[in-house]
Amino acid sequence: MKRWLQKWRLASVFAILALVLSGCGEPFLSALKPAGQVAQEQYDLIMFSLGIMMLVMVVVFTILIIALVRFRRKKGEENKIPKQVEGSHVLEIIWTVIPIILLIILAVPTVAVTFSQGDVSAIGKKDENGNPEALVVNVKAHLYWWEFEYPDLGIVTSQDLVIPTDEKVYFQLSSGDIKHSFWIPPLGGKLDNNPENINRFWLKVDQDKATQAGDVFYGKCAELCGPSHWAMDFKVKAMPKADFDTWVADMQNATAQVPTTDLALKGEEIFNASCLSCHAIGTDTSSVGPNLANFGERESIAGVLAHNETELKRWLKDPELIKPGNLMTGKYKELNPDELDALAAYLMGLKVQH
Amino acid sequence: MSSIAQKRGFGATLWDYMTTVDHKKIAILYLAAGGFFFVLGGIEALIIRIQLAIPNSNFVAAGFFNELLTMHGVTMIFFAAMPILIGFMNLIMPLQIGARDVAFPFLNSLGFWLFFFGGLLLNISWFTNGGAPAAGWTSYASLSIHSTGHGIDYYALGIQISGFGTLMGGINFLVTLINMRAPGMTYMRMPMFSWTTFVASALILFAFPPLTVALFLLTFDRMFGGNFFNVTMGGNTIIWEHFFWIFGHPEVYILILPAFGIFSEIFSTFSRKRLFGYSSMVFATVLIGFLGFMVWAHHMFTVGLGNIANAIFAVASFAIAVPTGIKIFNWLFTMWGGSIKFTTPMLYAAAFIPSFIMGGVTGIMVATAPADYQFHDTYFVVAHFHYVIVGGVVLAILAGTHFYWPKAFGTMLNETLGKITFALFLIGFHLTFFIQHFLGLMGMPRRIASYNSGQGLDLGNMISTVGAGLMGIAVIILLYNIVITQVKNVRVGNDPWEDGRTLEWALPSPPPFYNFKQLPLVRGLDTYWLEKMEGNKGITPAEPVGDIHMPNGSILPVFISLGFFIASFGAIYRTVYSWGLAALIIGLVIAFGSMLLRSLKDDHGFHIPKSELMKDDKNKGVKA
Numbered sequence: 001m002k003r004w005l006q007k008w009r010l011a012s013v014f015a016i017l018a019l020v021l022s023g024c025g026e027p028f029l030s031a032l033k034p035a036g037q038v039a040q041e042q043y044d045l046i047m048f049s050l051g052i053m054m055l056v057m058v059v060v061f062t063i064l065i066i067a068l069v070r071f072r073r074k075k076g077e078e079n080k081i082p083k084q085v086e087g088s089h090v091l092e093i094i095w096t097v098i099p100i101i102l103l104i105i106l107a108v109p110t111v112a113v114t115f116s117q118g119d120v121s122a123i124g125k126k127d128e129n130g131n132p133e134a135l136v137v138n139v140k141a142h143l144y145w146w147e148f149e150y151p152d153l154g155i156v157t158s159q160d161l162v163i164p165t166d167e168k169v170y171f172q173l174s175s176g177d178i179k180h181s182f183w184i185p186p187l188g189g190k191l192d193n194n195p196e197n198i199n200r201f202w203l204k205v206d207q208d209k210a211t212q213a214g215d216v217f218y219g220k221c222a223e224l225c226g227p228s229h230w231a232m233d234f235k236v237k238a239m240p241k242a243d244f245d246t247w248v249a250d251m252q253n254a255t256a257q258v259p260t261t262d263l264a265l266k267g268e269e270i271f272n273a274s275c276l277s278c279h280a281i282g283t284d285t286s287s288v289g290p291n292l293a294n295f296g297e298r299e300s301i302a303g304v305l306a307h308n309e310t311e312l313k314r315w316l317k318d319p320e321l322i323k324p325g326n327l328m329t330g331k332y333k334e335l336n337p338d339e340l341d342a343l344a345a346y347l348m349g350l351k352v353q354h
Numbered sequence: 355m356s357s358i359a360q361k362r363g364f365g366a367t368l369w370d371y372m373t374t375v376d377h378k379k380i381a382i383l384y385l386a387a388g389g390f391f392f393v394l395g396g397i398e399a400l401i402i403r404i405q406l407a408i409p410n411s412n413f414v415a416a417g418f419f420n421e422l423l424t425m426h427g428v429t430m431i432f433f434a435a436m437p438i439l440i441g442f443m444n445l446i447m448p449l450q451i452g453a454r455d456v457a458f459p460f461l462n463s464l465g466f467w468l469f470f471f472g473g474l475l476l477n478i479s480w481f482t483n484g485g486a487p488a489a490g491w492t493s494y495a496s497l498s499i500h501s502t503g504h505g506i507d508y509y510a511l512g513i514q515i516s517g518f519g520t521l522m523g524g525i526n527f528l529v530t531l532i533n534m535r536a537p538g539m540t541y542m543r544m545p546m547f548s549w550t551t552f553v554a555s556a557l558i559l560f561a562f563p564p565l566t567v568a569l570f571l572l573t574f575d576r577m578f579g580g581n582f583f584n585v586t587m588g589g590n591t592i593i594w595e596h597f598f599w600i601f602g603h604p605e606v607y608i609l610i611l612p613a614f615g616i617f618s619e620i621f622s623t624f625s626r627k628r629l630f631g632y633s634s635m636v637f638a639t640v641l642i643g644f645l646g647f648m649v650w651a652h653h654m655f656t657v658g659l660g661n662i663a664n665a666i667f668a669v670a671s672f673a674i675a676v677p678t679g680i681k682i683f684n685w686l687f688t689m690w691g692g693s694i695k696f697t698t699p700m701l702y703a704a705a706f707i708p709s710f711i712m713g714g715v716t717g718i719m720v721a722t723a724p725a726d727y728q729f730h731d732t733y734f735v736v737a738h739f740h741y742v743i744v745g746g747v748v749l750a751i752l753a754g755t756h757f758y759w760p761k762a763f764g765t766m767l768n769e770t771l772g773k774i775t776f777a778l779f780l781i782g783f784h785l786t787f788f789i790q791h792f793l794g795l796m797g798m799p800r801r802i803a804s805y806n807s808g809q810g811l812d813l814g815n816m817i818s819t820v821g822a823g824l825m826g827i828a829v830i831i832l833l834y835n836i837v838i839t840q841v842k843n844v845r846v847g848n849d850p851w852e853d854g855r856t857l858e859w860a861l862p863s864p865p866p867f868y869n870f871k872q873l874p875l876v877r878g879l880d881t882y883w884l885e886k887m888e889g890n891k892g893i894t895p896a897e898p899v900g901d902i903h904m905p906n907g908s909i910l911p912v913f914i915s916l917g918f919f920i921a922s923f924g925a926i927y928r929t930v931y932s933w934g935l936a937a938l939i940i941g942l943v944i945a946f947g948s949m950l951l952r953s954l955k956d957d958h959g960f961h962i963p964k965s966e967l968m969k970d971d972k973n974k975g976v977k978a
Contacts, residue, residue: 031796050719057712060711067686068689080693081693083627084628086631092680096676107668110725113723117727185728190656194591220797226500227488229420229802324416325417
């Protein structure tokens with residue numbers, strides 16, 4: 001028995017050690033490093049509920065260990081018949097009432113936060129000048145990529161979500177095909193992109209925390225949506241309001257880029273022949289594939305690859321290898337190495353910021 | 355010469371098991387088939403963990419990974435955990451309440467064969483060119499409708515067929531428990547395991563119909579052009595989620611309540627004390643069963659049901675902690691003041707409390723709606739439900755295997771090997787799943803086929819995989835234990851644990867096929883213990899020795915199930931191959947024809963004459 005206890009202890013020590021080694025995760029991905037109001041409130045609730053529950057665990061573990069040690073059948077007690085106890089009303093009332101009290105204590109903040117975080121009444125409200133009060137982003141999930149539309153600003157982009165810090169940003173979630181779920185752990189919990197309705201919630205980024213995380217957060221799809229579910233990542237660029245306004249102006253004034261090199265010019269021809277039927281470069285929301293207006297300024301290729309020409313060419317050569325089940329594979333003719341070079345040079349040159 | 359004799363012996367045994375309506379033999383069938391699927395689901399889990407051990411792993415392809423995770427979940431829930439528990443219910447419950455069999459022995463057999471052919475059907479999908487289902491065990495409608503190939507069709511029909519079997523089992527146990535208790539066995543004298551069987555069966559009765567409906571809708575959408583879940587045609591996919599979880603949440607209690615029952619028996623047996631607070635235990639069990647139907651939407655906090663729904667379902671889910679807490683403390687105080695003997699089953703029981711408590715604690719945490727927005731669909735939830743299901747149900751199954759092995763087979767599993775299995779399994783279990791709480795909070799969604807490095811997830815996943823390996827080794831040792839125990843074949847007596855309290859321990863191991871020569875007179879809770887304390891050797895009988903009426907065996911359950919099995923292939927391939935429609939029709943003709951045969955042919959069973967029973971008795975005396 002004692003040996004067993006030691007082993008059990010060893011296992012938990014090992015697990016805790018491993019945890020310390022790995023810390024609490026990366027600041028751009030971990031819910032344990034909240035970087036905004038919503039995530040912070042949720043983190044506090046997690047810690048509060050864990051605290052209450054630790055109390056219960058300590059009581060149970062203590063009673064368990066004492067019982068196991070004190071009342072083990074010792075040598076010479078083989079024929080001992082313990083007293084047959086039916087129960088105890090006092091004890092039973094105690095362990096019924098105390099949990100009820102603990103749960104009521106937990107229920108109060110749970111209900112309060114549920115309502116405060118679910119308040120999206122600001123969407124659609126206008127100030128005295130007739131301008132929208134809050135920034136709204138329409139998030140449309142597609143099989144393995146994300147589309148971000150700013151309806152009041154006339155901007156559409158994909159894969160990289162750009163938002164201002166230190167203000168509430170409202171999101172309207174929908175899906176272009178099947179169910180997905182929109183999750184940026186350091187900013188707050190997830191909400192589903194359903195095919196049949198629009199879900200609304202808000203997030204808020206803390207500028208200091210964003211700086212610590214390197215100004216970019218990782219977003220994930222949290223609902224199984226097929227073979228490339230694991231690769232349906234996106235990035236969130238958080239920036240001060242002034243920078244955000246500049247970005248908005250750049251996006252709004254984006255003109256078709258004139259390629260500067262011969263290689264890129266050749267790439268443009270290939271793009272127009274092979275890609276343009278699905279991918280728009282501008283503010284068009286009706287295109288089948290992701291809008292590529294600011295492709296050269298993205299954080300990653302296809303959400304999961306590093307943002308460089310080598311990876312881009314790997315992606316263009318055979319998207320099926322990177323994201324099985326995607327809707328791009330086989331929609332364009334096979335590209336030879338020269339064509340890949342040209343197309344990559346062109347795409348990497350697509351920038352809107354000055 | 356001898357080999358021919360052996361062959362005939364095997365054939366006869368096979369025929370015996372295929373036609374049996376004896377609850378103990380059906381229990382062995384359930385345990386064997388459930389054990390097989392448990393090993394299968396375990397292998398799937400190990401492949402999943404190997405794939406996730408390192409980032410950007412290419413051990414298996416992403417599409418295949420999704421098939422693995424789906425089949426792991428479906429297999430473990432529907433074809434391993436539930437059948438094994440139903441096996442224990444079949445084996446023990448009639449003995450505990452002093453019955454000679456279940457109320458409907460034929461249905462009992464049919465229930466098993468439906469489950470078996472359902473599981474077989476589902477697993478055949480691995481070998482078809484569309485592969486196994488890959489939409490998760492929840493099979494959310496938009497993905498399952500979008501899915502190409504026939505995997506989802508196998509899912510819908512495989513679970514449908516086995517679900518019929520489970521539903522029959524549930525009804526059968528309910529009728530047995532209501533009508534067939536021995537004289538004096540009042541409801542409040544029923545052993546705890548029989549009580550949990552009662553409540554779990556009631557949950558099956560109410561929870562499986564919503565699943566049946568949902569699966570029919572899915573089947574019609576997939577195979578016959580229905581549009582129940584087709585959003586573009588006015589369907590709604592969230593309806594599926596409601597249906598699934600209205601079934602799915604009670605399903606969790608269908609699994610855990612019998613597990614609680616097994617542990618209740620083990621705690622009181624090896625503490626040599628009656629169960630502390632028996633009436634409140636019964637009350638808590640019934641309450642958990644009732645509340646289990648009130649909380650399904652806590653699986654859907656992120657679906658966008660709105661603040662009011664989320665708040666109500668959060669608080670309702672909290673409420674379940676109260677009766678569960680009552681149970682935990684009652685077990686603790688059953689041990690308190692007892693004389694605890696650390697046999698293998700008792701070790702499992704002792705380890706169950708801290709393991710299950712950790713799952714319960716995270717259960718309250720995930721019920722906290724706004725916090726669940728973070729937990730939902732991450733490895734935190736994976737950790738939570740494995741703590742509940744492995745830390746609760748699987749530990750109970752392993753404990754029950756050791757505890758009830760002598761009653762089923764008349765031999766004792768090796769205790770030393772049992773304790774090694776226990777230690778390895780427990781360490782492996784905590785190593786695998788404890789770290790996953792943190793992986794989830796560190797940003798790892800569940801059901802991902804791979805992950806990039808540089809996200810802080812590498813070390814945790816490696817540790818988790820090592821733990822899974824330990825669990826695998828533990829199960830191999832258990833299988834070895836089973837084999838050598840049956841090879842050595844050392845027979846044991848009625849009460850091999852020496853501290854048995856309930857009626858099953860008053861019977862030989864294994865009991866005669868009619869269980870009780872004379873129905874017992876039950877004089878209180880823990881009847882056998884009471885008799886032992888008064889110095890009696892056996893149970894006081896409630897009737898004189900007389901002829902016993904027993905049911906005849908039948909092969910029809912195999913044919914009914916086989917018919918549905920064949921018809922399923924027809925339904926799946928109806929539009930693909932020319933033989934499809936024919937298979938559908940032939941299958942249904944076999945199934946309904948067998949039912950008709952059963953209805954038209956009167957079968958009144960047979961009587962064991964009194965004289966033969968007396969002879970049996972004499973033989974026993976000689977043997978002993």
